[in-house]
Amino acid sequence: MKNHTESIKQQEQKISDDILDTANSLRWELGENLHDSLLESIYQDAAKISEKVVTKVDAKPRYDWDKTLDRLLTSRWTGFPIMLLMLTAVFWITISGANVPSALLASLLIEIIHPILKDAALTIGLPLWLNGLMIDGVYLSMAWVISVMLPPMAIFFPLFTLLEDFGYLPRVAFNLDSFFKKAGAHGKQALTMAMGYGCNAAGIIATRVIDSPRERLIAIITNNFSLCNGRWPTQILIASLFIGSLVPAALGGLVSAGAVVFVALLGVALTFITSWFLSRTILKGEASAFSLELPPYRPPKILQTLYTSLIDRTIFVLWRAIIFAVPAGAVIWLSANLMIGDMSIGEHIINFLGPFGLLLGLNGVILFAYIIAIPANEIVIPTILMLTVMTLNVSSVGEGAGVIFELDDYRTYTELFSAGGWTLLTAINLMLFSLIHNPCSTTIYTIYKETKSIKWTAISTFLPIMMGLTICFFIAQLWRLFFGTG
Amino acid sequence: MANKLSNCETCPVHQSAYLKKLGVNTDNWDYVLALAGNPNTGKSTVFNALTGLRQHTGNWPGKTVTRAEGGFLYQEKRYKLVDLPGTYSLLSTSTDEEVARNFILFGKPDVTVIVMDATRIERNLNLTLQILEITDRIVVCLNLIDEAHRHQLSIDERKLSKELGVPVIPTSARRSEGIQELLKAIHEVANGLYICKPHRIASGSKPLRRAVSHLVEKIENRFKGISNARWIALRLLEGDPRIIEAVKDGELDKLEQNLKSIEAV
Numbered sequence: 001m002k003n004h005t006e007s008i009k010q011q012e013q014k015i016s017d018d019i020l021d022t023a024n025s026l027r028w029e030l031g032e033n034l035h036d037s038l039l040e041s042i043y044q045d046a047a048k049i050s051e052k053v054v055t056k057v058d059a060k061p062r063y064d065w066d067k068t069l070d071r072l073l074t075s076r077w078t079g080f081p082i083m084l085l086m087l088t089a090v091f092w093i094t095i096s097g098a099n100v101p102s103a104l105l106a107s108l109l110i111e112i113i114h115p116i117l118k119d120a121a122l123t124i125g126l127p128l129w130l131n132g133l134m135i136d137g138v139y140l141s142m143a144w145v146i147s148v149m150l151p152p153m154a155i156f157f158p159l160f161t162l163l164e165d166f167g168y169l170p171r172v173a174f175n176l177d178s179f180f181k182k183a184g185a186h187g188k189q190a191l192t193m194a195m196g197y198g199c200n201a202a203g204i205i206a207t208r209v210i211d212s213p214r215e216r217l218i219a220i221i222t223n224n225f226s227l228c229n230g231r232w233p234t235q236i237l238i239a240s241l242f243i244g245s246l247v248p249a250a251l252g253g254l255v256s257a258g259a260v261v262f263v264a265l266l267g268v269a270l271t272f273i274t275s276w277f278l279s280r281t282i283l284k285g286e287a288s289a290f291s292l293e294l295p296p297y298r299p300p301k302i303l304q305t306l307y308t309s310l311i312d313r314t315i316f317v318l319w320r321a322i323i324f325a326v327p328a329g330a331v332i333w334l335s336a337n338l339m340i341g342d343m344s345i346g347e348h349i350i351n352f353l354g355p356f357g358l359l360l361g362l363n364g365v366i367l368f369a370y371i372i373a374i375p376a377n378e379i380v381i382p383t384i385l386m387l388t389v390m391t392l393n394v395s396s397v398g399e400g401a402g403v404i405f406e407l408d409d410y411r412t413y414t415e416l417f418s419a420g421g422w423t424l425l426t427a428i429n430l431m432l433f434s435l436i437h438n439p440c441s442t443t444i445y446t447i448y449k450e451t452k453s454i455k456w457t458a459i460s461t462f463l464p465i466m467m468g469l470t471i472c473f474f475i476a477q478l479w480r481l482f483f484g485t486g
Numbered sequence: 487m488a489n490k491l492s493n494c495e496t497c498p499v500h501q502s503a504y505l506k507k508l509g510v511n512t513d514n515w516d517y518v519l520a521l522a523g524n525p526n527t528g529k530s531t532v533f534n535a536l537t538g539l540r541q542h543t544g545n546w547p548g549k550t551v552t553r554a555e556g557g558f559l560y561q562e563k564r565y566k567l568v569d570l571p572g573t574y575s576l577l578s579t580s581t582d583e584e585v586a587r588n589f590i591l592f593g594k595p596d597v598t599v600i601v602m603d604a605t606r607i608e609r610n611l612n613l614t615l616q617i618l619e620i621t622d623r624i625v626v627c628l629n630l631i632d633e634a635h636r637h638q639l640s641i642d643e644r645k646l647s648k649e650l651g652v653p654v655i656p657t658s659a660r661r662s663e664g665i666q667e668l669l670k671a672i673h674e675v676a677n678g679l680y681i682c683k684p685h686r687i688a689s690g691s692k693p694l695r696r697a698v699s700h701l702v703e704k705i706e707n708r709f710k711g712i713s714n715a716r717w718i719a720l721r722l723l724e725g726d727p728r729i730i731e732a733v734k735d736g737e738l739d740k741l742e743q744n745l746k747s748i749e750a751v
Contacts, residue, residue, distance in 0.1 A: 015708040016733050022704060023722035023730075026697040034694070034724055039577065041688045046611035049685075053646040054607050057638040211582075295526045296605070296633065301660065 066296055073171045074294075083172060088261060090159050094232075098151035105147035114140060133333050141329025144382050145321050148233055153314045156229065157198055161309040165300035169194060174294060181287045183272045184279025186215035189222075193271060196226025197264075200439055201446040203228075208450075214285045220447055221460045222274045224439045225267040230321070230377030234434045235260045237381060241413055242427035259431070267435050274463070282459075324375030324442060331372055332383055336390050350391055360469060361429040361476030363421065365391060370433070375441045380434070385413075388420040425479045429472045436468035505669060507538025508557035508564070515557060515566035517676045520590055522617060523601035524610050525572030528629045530554075531659040532601050533569045536669070560669050563676070568595070574609075576616045588728070590620055591714075592737065597675045599668075601627045604634035604641055604656065614650065618684040619717040624652040625671045631656040631664070651683035686716070697723060709738050 027034075072078050117139060121131040163169060169191055177187035188209050196203030203223040210216040227235065236256070244256030279285060335346035343351075346368065354364035369383040417426075438461050439447070448457040523529045533539065537556030554569040570589055571582040590598055598621050602610040618624060628643055647654035653671040657664030674680040701719035706712060718738065721729040732738050 012708065012736060015704070016736065019701065019704045019708060019733055020722070020730060023701055023719070023725075026701065027723050027725060030694060030697060030723060035577070037691065037694070038687075038720065038724070042612055042615050045615055045685070045687055046608050049611055049646070049649045050608035052649060053642045055640045055642075057640050298633075298660075 069297060070171070070294065073168070074174050079171075079175045083175060086163070086168070087264075088257075090156065090163075091232075091261070091264075092257065093159060094152050094156045097155045101151040101154075102147055105150065106143075109143035109147055110140065114143065129337075132337065133330055137329040137333025138326050139329070141325045141332065141379060141382070142322050145325040145376065145378050146318065149229065149321055149378050150314070150318055152232065153198075153229055153318060154310060157309040157314050158306050160194075160198060161305045162300045162302070165298065165305055167295050167297045170294050179272055180275065183275040184283075184285065184287050185218045185222075185275040186210045186212065186287060189215070189219040189271075189275070192219050192223060193226050193268070196223045196228060198229055200224055200226065200228045200443040204443060204446045204450055212285075212288050214279075214283050215288065217451065217456055218275050218278050218283055220451065220456070221278060221463060222271045224443070224460070224464050225270045225274065225435070227264050227267050227435060228377065228440075230440065231380075231434050232260075233378065234381050235263055235431055237413075238427050238431050238434075241417070242422075242424055245414070246424075263431050263435050266432075270436065270467075274467075321376045321378055324440075325379055328372055328375050328379055328383075332386060335372070336386070344390065346387060347391055350387060359476065360433075360472040361425045361479065362433065362472065363426060365420065366426075366430060366433070370437060374438070377434070377440050385416070388416060392416075392419055425476060425483075429475060432475070433468050433472055436464055436471060438462070438465040505536075505666075506559035507536070508559055514564060516563040517565050517596040518594065519565055519567045519672065519676075520593065520595035520598045521567060521569045521601060522586055522590065522598055522613070523572055523627075523629075524574055524603060524606075524613055527572065527601045527603040527610065528659050529569060529572060529601045532599070532627055532629060532657070532668075533567060535659045535662055535665050537567055561673055563673070565672070565676075568593070573613065575613055576620075584728070587620070590617060592732070595621070595623075597623045597625055597672050599625050599627055599672065601629050604628050604631045605637055605639060607641065607646075615685065615687055618650065618652070619687060619720075620714050622682050622684050622713050623675050624650075624682055624684065625668065625675055626650060626652055626654040627659075627664075627668055628654055628656045629659055632658040632661065650685045653680060653682075694723075705733075708733075712738065 073082060114135070117135050118131070121135055126134075172194060173187055173190040176190035180187050180189050189207075191209065192203050192206040194203075195206040200223050203226060204220055207216050207219040207223070210219055239256040239259040240252070243259040244252035247255050279287075332346075335349070336344050338345050340348060350364040350368050352364070353367040357363040357365075357367045360367075365384055365387045369380055369387055373380045373383050438444070444457060444461055447460050448454070451457060521529050521533055533554060533556060536558050538558070539554075539556045556567050556569075558565050558567065568589065570586040573583045573586050576583050576587040576590075589595070598617060600614050600617055602614060614626065626646070628641065628646070631641070634641060641656070643654045643656050653675065655664055655668045655671050657668055659665065671680070675682065698716060698719045701722060702715045705715040705718055709715070712718070718729060718733070722733065
């Protein structure tokens with residue numbers, strides 16, 4: 001029996017080999033244009049069939065909106081201004097629209113629910129340290145992330161998705177294509193860059209649309225220069241406090257918005273420069289040609305878009321942020337409440353980091369905050385505030401050591417920051433450092449999952465932080481050279 | 487029976503009795519469907535309309551980067567639906583095209599649903615004709631039919647169906663139009679109620695035709711009951727490494743057997 005199946009197998013193998021040999025010899029006889037002639041007959045058949053079944057209804061030709069719009073949106077002269085306007089409008093709607101719901105959420109979660117939880121913990125007799133760790137540390141950081149992140153994301157993602165459904169994104173890619181090509185990168189990187197404005201981790205996953213591994217790596221490494229959702233609040237707050245206050249109040253809003261847009265554009269410029277640099281050094285190669293079909297414009301389905309962008313993107317990103325904020329909240333509370341000698345651990349670290357911070361035009365508090373806030377950029381500002389209060393031992397603001405809080409009044413911020421030794425240089429460098437530093441841990445993990453390479457994950461992590469430190473250092477030195485102080 | 491039902495086909499009670507969207511639950515399927523088509527023809531929208539999932543759709547080519555799977559229950563049969571990446575062709579060597587082609591060839595879908603853009607019939611036919619060569623269980627979903635009408639195009643879907651030898655169902659998946667008819671066609675092809683007679687591409691020159699028929703004979707002798715011998719022959723003549731390998735290790739043989747055992751069940 002065994003012999004029998006064995007011999008059948010051998011026989012089959014023989015026929016298979018015969019098939020392949022025949023194919024091989026026939027291939028030589030037929031010559032090399034087989035592929036082309038096959039394609040040709042496919043095209044011929046397709047044309048024949050299509051001619052038979054499609055008829056153009058003879059009606060008055062309607063006004064062709066698609067063509068007119070394309071001419072406007074992708075023209076050399078109008079394409080870029082419209083793109084800038086669109087992006088500014090999206091950000092402006094996001095920034096101004098998110099203020100009110102953010103404040104409402106903050107007052108609900110922080111002013112109303114937080115005291116209730118504290119009381120409840122007291123009533124059930126939770127030990128004081130556990131009470132502090134769980135409610136002042138973990139709960140508050142979670143509450144902060146929700147109230148700061150949810151409203152802007154719930155506005156930004158649907159707006160972005162509407163533009164996407166309408167068919168605008170391929171036009172952006174079309175406009176930016178020549179720049180990316182000059183930088184040695186793929187034109188579709190424009191799409192992944194745009195996704196990065198929502199969330200870098202999402203942008204990294206989106207790089208799957210790029211086929212060539214070389215160009216995909218460039219897109220992954222530079223995605224961090226797209227200012228993500230979690231970094232917008234930092235930019236907006238610092239710009240309003242320090243830059244907007246340089247000009248008369250009436251112009252303050254406009255100037256600070258301009259500063260934020262400038263930082264975002266700097267990010268775009270850095271994307272091109274870094275891509276160019278990478279494609280001439282460690283990721284050498286020519287840009288591969290690709291054909292990007294400009295799809296027809298389609299009226300977006302608004303309700304469906306709202307639903308999917310809320311569920312798929314907003315809730316997903318928020319949930320991830322909460323997961324990372326929880327341990328960070330605990331770390332912040334612990335660093336402020338565990339003592340070595342007469343100082344908390346946090347104060348020791350800040351004192352240690354202080355000289356480096358000064359060299360970079362920042363300070364120890366900011367550096368420590370960026371270390372704690374690796375899991376999520378959203379918690380940078382609250383961490384900075386909490387740490388500043390802790391080091392100054394100010395008792396009039398805040399709610400106690402290691403308690404994350406939000407200040408309602410810009411003046412309180414300014415007083416607090418000037419007491420902490422902040423200058424205009426600190427503010428400018430903080431905005432720059434927020435743009436140019438390592439990706440958050442979620443993004444780093446996503447990069448690893450996508451590239452499966454420790455080397456590229458490390459490069460994506462350390463390249464931006466090195467760049468950020470260098471840029472901040474030089475700006476601080478130049479600033480002090482010209483203005484003497486800072 | 488069909489006439490009786492047609493009056494209430496738009497009634498949601500009727501629809502829910504026949505289609506149950508199963509989302510990501512694809513266990514114990516009776517049939518596997520592959521969803522193929524050019525980029526940006528609304529494949530993901532069709533996918534969502536059938537499975538009730540909300541896979542992200544976007545108006546740019548190449549949106550679907552991973553293979554998505556979902557399920558639905560129709561007329562008491564469980565279907566597993568696999569959304570393949572959109573491609574313009576199956577002949578070149580990009581990853582997308584290989585994923586799509588290998589799934590249609592080796593993934594043994596019971597029915598391949600080709601989503602075509604009704605506003606770009608000719609270009610979409612290039613891919614459709616290639617898929618027709620590989621498998622003979624096909625339903626064409628002529629999507630974006632509303633847009634075609636908007637562009638003053640009139641499409642004779644019955645003639646198209648006759649030309650291609652497979653069912654052609656006009657749909658507008660965005661508005662959930664034509665989905666019931668699509669399901670019915672899938673059901674018929676899956677259960678052998680509709681036997682497709684796929685269009686074959688004209689084989690070009692005489693020497694080519696001779697070479698193909700010579701090979702087809704050998705292939706049919708080796709892989710009994712194979713339905714796409716002609717396509718395999720053409721691929722071998724072009725020297726497609728994946729197909730050569732499949733002939734060498736007898737993978738094609740197993741395919742046919744598997745298909746048969748599924749039919750037997």
